[in-house]
Amino acid sequence: MRLTIIGTGYVGLVAAVCFAKLGHLVTAVDREPIIQDLRAHKLAIWEPNLQEMLETCLHEDRLSFDTDVVHAAKDADALMIAVGTPTGENGRSDLSQVDNVISQLKLADVICPPFIIMKSTVPVGTCDELEADLHAAGLHTEIVFNPEFLRQGSAINDFMNPDRIVIGCRSHLAKAALQQLYRGIPAPIQVCDRRSAELIKYASNAFLAMKISFANMIADLCEGYGADNRQVMQGVGADRRIGSHFLQAGIGYGGSCFSKDLQSLLSSGKAIGRTLPLLEATAQINEERIPQLVEKLISLWGNPRGKRLAVLGISFKPHTNDMRDAPFLTLLRLCYLYGIEVQTYDPVVQLNTFDNVSQMETAYEAAAGAHAMIIMTEWPQFAELDWVSMVGGMSQPILLDGRNVLSDEVVSRLMAVDNVIYIPVGRPMKQAALTLERDISTLLQSYGT
Ligand SMILES: NC(=O)c1ccc[n+]([C@@H]2O[C@H](COP(=O)([O-])OP(=O)(O)OC[C@H]3O[C@@H](n4cnc5c(N)ncnc54)[C@H](O)[C@@H]3O)[C@@H](O)[C@H]2O)c1
Structure with a gap:
């Protein structure tokens, strides 16, 4: 497949080299200075194996770079959006980077690829809204929501060996295209509606954050009563219904995703009059x-x-x-x-x-x-x-x-x-x-x- 990926951050660049490795022809798009560095094989991101993978893909002509969204979208079979969705006002996701990409496609009289694959984490309902917007502008493309679950620090390995691939789509054609894109990755594929797929991403991150905060809450009790949190969590995590991952006590979670996704989910709850007390406690x-x-x-x-x-x-x-x-x-x-x-x-x-x-x-x-x-x-x-x-x-x-x-x-x-x-x-x-x-x-x- 000819795949264009917009955004070469942690997700976009990792996806670009991994899809290129799987045999697709990938064009990755970002702003001028970032692309200049990438063309010079300079990475702003430090991830195990990323530098080597980048060099191999460039050497084998499977990956190229562009700075023009419309130009790079023109001949693609699918366009993937992997731009940032940071926290905006009142905890809501700031979708300006996504909107900017969509506006560029709408304004240019471009023949849009049949599928836009949303990799960026976006609130429930966003893909429906964006698709309606594109259709109103005469661009008949389907937006597929395909969340990314990689962890920074082991991003390449996680991308190539995920626990599952989630495809939120409307049509059989979109499902088939995504199955082709991921051919070669040995993981179960869950196909569902877009809103459920959007929520799967947020709920997964919220649950992981909740496990960490739970372990930290119990750690405070351990300190107070002279117990050993490592032993406690070993005993708790040995129960397969609970699982041993993300139960290590420490200084708390950080990074670009957990806090922002939790805030976004809380604000999504508020928008329909629901408080989400488990998530509030997790953040606190x-x-x-x-x-x-x-x-x-x-x-x-x-x-x-x-x-x-x-x-x-x-x-x-x-x-x-x-x-x-x-x-x-x-x-x-x-x-x-x-x-x-x-x-x-x-x-x-x-x-x-x-x-x-x-x-x-x-x-x-x-x-x-x-x-x-x-x-x-x-x-x-x-x-x-x-x-x-x-x-x-x-x-x-x-x-x-x-x-x-x-x-x-x-x-x-x-x-x-x-x-x-x-x-x-x-x-x-x-x-x-x-x-x-x-x-x-x-x-x-x-x-x-
Ligand atoms: N970082 C992670 O571990 C991770 C994991 C899973 C999902 N996600 C989600 O994936 C998305 C991307 O995350 P990230 O960490 O890769 O973000 P990032 O901020 O590292 O990268 C985003 C990139 O998009 C580029 N960009 C923005 N607007 C653009 C435009 N109009 N044209 C071209 N390039 C543009 C930026 O210059 C930047 O390089 C977010 O929604 C995030 O929540 C991130």
């Missing part, structure tokens, strides 16, 4: 995570002004450089408010200049001289650091493990270092004794006391 629990962590720090420090906080990992999750809605940004705002200086280390993110942030080349440099450290992102290499050296370089060895990254073995090694305070999530904190206390206790043991 999430918003409290970072302030709670900062409170823990302040209760240990006393006066936070002038303290230095080391932060390991600043993107919203590992294996990506995406900073959209990263919990780190909330932490940074609070640090700014309390006069806390921040020194960070991240394996891939390069921050622009922020007033109270110094970005370091290594995790050890970030730890040096800090009055506390927080692990914000579970990059696998963080677990491999020499943690005894890390805390040895700190001015005050307080370690907040926001993702429960450190193993019990590493933590017990840290407990042999004077004064170390280890604060995990959903488990009681641990404090190392001073050398003198340890010596006395060993001495008493040797006397059999």
Whole structure:
């Protein structure tokens, strides 16, 4: 198939290289500077295998770029829209990027491809409205809603091996076209009406966010009662009706999708007079995570002004450089408010200049001289650091493990270092004794006391 994809962000570019890999001829469209970079093989996005896949597709002439929506749409068998749908006024989805694409098609006297595939996440009813709009303008095309479920950090793998493919369409022709597009991807295909497909995407994200907030709510109880959240969630998740994914307690969810999709769903509910209390609670629990962590720090420090906080990992999750809605940004705002200086280390993110942030080349440099450290992102290499050296370089060895990254073995090694305070999530904190206390206790043991 000849496929044109509008938008080369996380979804559009990943879809472009994956459909090209599946054998389709793909034209990807975006704004001039972005396309210039892509033509020079420069990616703004850091995703495992994306660079290599891009180079292969370009080398094999399966992928090309354009900056003109109408020109790229002209000869396509299908046009896919993968532009952003960020949060707009009152939590509603801001559909201006989608509207802009549709307007360009309407204004130009173009022979529109028979199918427009909506990949962007849009509120229920949007595809019906857009299609009616196109028909009124004389463009007889069918809009198919085909949600994307990839996770950043494993986007290529998720795209090529999804749990399901959802096709929300009106006609058999559209269904057949989408089946052809996805031929080669071994996943069950669910064909349904467009409104249900639109809601499947929002409900899926809302449910995942709810699981995370649930785990965090139970983690607070674990801390209060001295239970171990990891054990609790292992026991809970072993029930196949519940499942073990997304039950890890931590600093809460971030990223470009969960918060915005939750807000959009809440506003869709409001528009028809429905409150969605589960979702309100989900968002509220999430918003409290970072302030709670900062409170823990302040209760240990006393006066936070002038303290230095080391932060390991600043993107919203590992294996990506995406900073959209990263919990780190909330932490940074609070640090700014309390006069806390921040020194960070991240394996891939390069921050622009922020007033109270110094970005370091290594995790050890970030730890040096800090009055506390927080692990914000579970990059696998963080677990491999020499943690005894890390805390040895700190001015005050307080370690907040926001993702429960450190193993019990590493933590017990840290407990042999004077004064170390280890604060995990959903488990009681641990404090190392001073050398003198340890010596006395060993001495008493040797006397059999
Ligand atoms: N990021 C994810 O993990 C993810 C997962 C599933 C679904 N989604 C949904 O997919 C959609 C896209 O998300 P994203 O993260 O890829 O967005 P993004 O902001 O990273 O990318 C959008 C791209 O579209 C381009 N664009 C906007 N208007 C354009 C126009 N008129 N012509 C050409 N290009 C245009 C922008 O320049 C940008 O590069 C959103 O609706 C999002 O909710 C995202």
